[in-house]
Amino acid sequence: KQEVTQIPAALSVPEGENLVLNCSFTDSAIYNLQWFRQDPGKGLTSLLLIQSSQREQTSGRLNASLDKSSGRSTLYIAASQPGDSATYLCAVSPYTDKLIFGTGTRLQVFP
C-alpha cells in the first residue's frame, strides 16, 4: 500500500531563508507527484506537478524535484516571505485516478 510521508511536520523560519520541504513515498509506480498549498481553513491550491518522466518543475521561487527510484521529492522555496506561511502537502498519483496525500508540513515565515 502506498504511503506518503512529509518531514518536517512543522517549520518556523525568518524571512529571507531558503527552505527545503521533503516528501517520501513507498511505491515508485506513480504517474506524477503534486505539491499543494493550503491556507488555514481553506481548500488546496496546486503549486507544481511533476510527471514521472520528469526530474523537476519550477514556478517562480518554487522548485520541486522528483527522484522516483528512491521515492523522494523536495520542494525548494527561495527567499521565503511571510506570505509563504501555509501548510504544504505533497500527493502522489498511483496508476489509478486517485491521489494519495502526505500529512503536510506547516510552514511559518516570520518577519
Add this chain to the structure above:
Amino acid sequence: DVKVTQSSRYLVKRTGEKVFLECVQDMDHENMFWYRQDPGLGLRLIYFSYDVKMKEKGDIPEGYSVSREKKERFSLILESASTNQTSMYLCASSLSGHPNYGYTFGSGTRLTVV
C-alpha cells in the same frame, strides 16, 4: 477561471440529522472526489465518482453515501450525522485518463456536528 464550488463554507448540524454537502465543477471533468481532512490524519478519500451515476468507495466510506445525477454535481450525504464526522470536507475534480492534468479542489466545507 475554472472552478470547483462547494456550496457551504461552514455548517453546523445536530447529531442524527441528514446532511448534504454539494460540489459543482464547471470543467466538464469526469472524475469527482470527496475527501475529509483531520489534524494528524491528512486527507482521506471518502468516495470517488468516475462518471454520472458511477461511484467507488474510498478509504473511509462508512457513514457516508454519494450521489452523482449530473456530470457537474457530486453530493456527499451523511445519512445520520455523528460527532465523529465533524471535519473539513474537500471536493475535487480531474479529467479522466489524464492524470498529468492535475486536480482542482474546492475551498472546503467545515462541518461541525453537535
